[in-house]
Amino acid sequence: MLAQGYRDAVRAKRTRAALIGIGVVVCIALSAVSAEVELGKLFANIDKFASYIGRIFFLENGQPVWTDPVEWYWGIGRWLSLLGETLLIAYVGTALGAVGGIALAFLAASNLSPHPVVRAVTRRYLEFCRTFPNLVFALIFVIAFGLGPLPGVLAIAIHTMGALGKLFFEVIENIDMKPVEGVVASGAAWPTVVRFGAVPQVLSNFVSYTLLRFEINVREASVMGFVGAGGIGQDLIESIRKFYYSDVSAILVLIIITVALIDFGTERIRHRLIDAGTSA
Amino acid sequence: MNARTTSIEVMRRRHPEIFMPAWRRNITGIVVFIGLAALLVYGLADLGFLHPRIIEGLGKLVSVFAMMLPPDPGSVERAIIYLKALGETLAIAFLGTLLGAALAFPVGFLAARNATVGRVVHFLTRRSLDTLRGVDVLVWALIWINVVGLGPFAGVLALMTSDIGSFGKLFSEAIEAADKRPVEGVLSTGGGALHRVRFGILPEVLPVMAGQVLYFIESNTRSASIIGIVGAGGIGMHLAEQIRVLEFQHVAFIIVLVLIAVAAIDWVSTRLRLALIGTKRVAMT
Numbered sequence: 001m002l003a004q005g006y007r008d009a010v011r012a013k014r015t016r017a018a019l020i021g022i023g024v025v026v027c028i029a030l031s032a033v034s035a036e037v038e039l040g041k042l043f044a045n046i047d048k049f050a051s052y053i054g055r056i057f058f059l060e061n062g063q064p065v066w067t068d069p070v071e072w073y074w075g076i077g078r079w080l081s082l083l084g085e086t087l088l089i090a091y092v093g094t095a096l097g098a099v100g101g102i103a104l105a106f107l108a109a110s111n112l113s114p115h116p117v118v119r120a121v122t123r124r125y126l127e128f129c130r131t132f133p134n135l136v137f138a139l140i141f142v143i144a145f146g147l148g149p150l151p152g153v154l155a156i157a158i159h160t161m162g163a164l165g166k167l168f169f170e171v172i173e174n175i176d177m178k179p180v181e182g183v184v185a186s187g188a189a190w191p192t193v194v195r196f197g198a199v200p201q202v203l204s205n206f207v208s209y210t211l212l213r214f215e216i217n218v219r220e221a222s223v224m225g226f227v228g229a230g231g232i233g234q235d236l237i238e239s240i241r242k243f244y245y246s247d248v249s250a251i252l253v254l255i256i257i258t259v260a261l262i263d264f265g266t267e268r269i270r271h272r273l274i275d276a277g278t279s280a
Numbered sequence: 281m282n283a284r285t286t287s288i289e290v291m292r293r294r295h296p297e298i299f300m301p302a303w304r305r306n307i308t309g310i311v312v313f314i315g316l317a318a319l320l321v322y323g324l325a326d327l328g329f330l331h332p333r334i335i336e337g338l339g340k341l342v343s344v345f346a347m348m349l350p351p352d353p354g355s356v357e358r359a360i361i362y363l364k365a366l367g368e369t370l371a372i373a374f375l376g377t378l379l380g381a382a383l384a385f386p387v388g389f390l391a392a393r394n395a396t397v398g399r400v401v402h403f404l405t406r407r408s409l410d411t412l413r414g415v416d417v418l419v420w421a422l423i424w425i426n427v428v429g430l431g432p433f434a435g436v437l438a439l440m441t442s443d444i445g446s447f448g449k450l451f452s453e454a455i456e457a458a459d460k461r462p463v464e465g466v467l468s469t470g471g472g473a474l475h476r477v478r479f480g481i482l483p484e485v486l487p488v489m490a491g492q493v494l495y496f497i498e499s500n501t502r503s504a505s506i507i508g509i510v511g512a513g514g515i516g517m518h519l520a521e522q523i524r525v526l527e528f529q530h531v532a533f534i535i536v537l538v539l540i541a542v543a544a545i546d547w548v549s550t551r552l553r554l555a556l557i558g559t560k561r562v563a564m565t
Contacts, residue, residue, distance in 0.1 A: 030371070037375065088323045241422075260410065
């Protein structure tokens, strides 16, 4: 009896697993046709991938790049200033986006929103802002504002506002409402309620999320130049397209080091914030 | 009255920091804030925000949005082309995520402190994963185009490469967070290293991993929708092209298509995720 029941249970589980497996395989097959997957071509040319990666670490004269760092980084002055511009784009974009996100988050949070209609409209707007990748906005802004860093900053700011606005209003919805009630009881208007009831509780979380976003935005800003929206991406895509192999590795190494340094720095600040938040 | 003032004087001398004006207690915070604000103003000036060009641009932007209405593909043939490209985008996202997850699965164990085979391996795996993540997916796409030529296949491989980096990290964190006790149980019955992984760790982390894969299919759909800008297939190619030729009604049509597709995938993947893990929420980082 028991053994029979066990076998049935196991069989039901196996049938379910098999059905899911078949479904996934069918999806894979359909996608493979649509995405023009050609494994033959991949295996025939896979050595090109390895040789490309190898190739970018050799100079024009056939020597490995580390034998002559001066030749490898011949454009260091220009690249460093472009890298600075990239960081500035990321910073200004993040700052503008965070300010917008904070303002909208208080309108979108269900416990503090001044009106349900305001809340619904704000939430739809935030969704719209974060659904599109930065580059789509950047392409459109390049048409309106012309080539340069300005459209890149605006694109990052809009996407950041959408992404941070959502995280922020979730933080706000989790706050302790007692301080807020205290301020309301003293007869304060909405801005005062937000300032003294909610902001002290959410500030450290906001800073932490903003730092995370800054880290992401540095990566994003490094490819803004692909569509003409400023930063080091312009030089990167040019060197890839024109097969300046050693320049590709030089710029990529610069970007990777910068991103790693920023990751490291923001992580340390965030840990300190979290420690301060728990001990207080 | 007199007694009270003296006691306040005493307290003031004993705890000077509490009697400081509020702004002086928080002096570092204020300095950091002023520094950041100054940098912001410098950035705005340096990047061209204070130029009259911005007013002109805003005007143009309004007219661009006006030209987008109503969204219209122009003809049925164009609509079919866009729909096919959308299908291609979804296929790229799906295959790229799946391949990335499959390849990252063993790597995740090597990168997890409690399941790796050695400290050197652990360190090297971590650093390679960081490098894979540090290079943008568009750059990977450009590199893969050199290998398999223009087209969606390069997009699949590019998403796969950058996902190996993300999944490797997320999987290793899931493995490190796994409960130690099942592993100890398997060890106590005399199980080897593979038994430990198969029966001690896998049952616990597999649902978490599946949740992360589902979440990534959604975010990769967004990435796949722009990867066409560099020629790696999907709807991004049409999007960039229609923006360049200023056919904004087509642009709006494509944008609406992508919005609907992302919303649909979001809906499906949330359902599947909830089915996988019950009502618990998946931690997303």
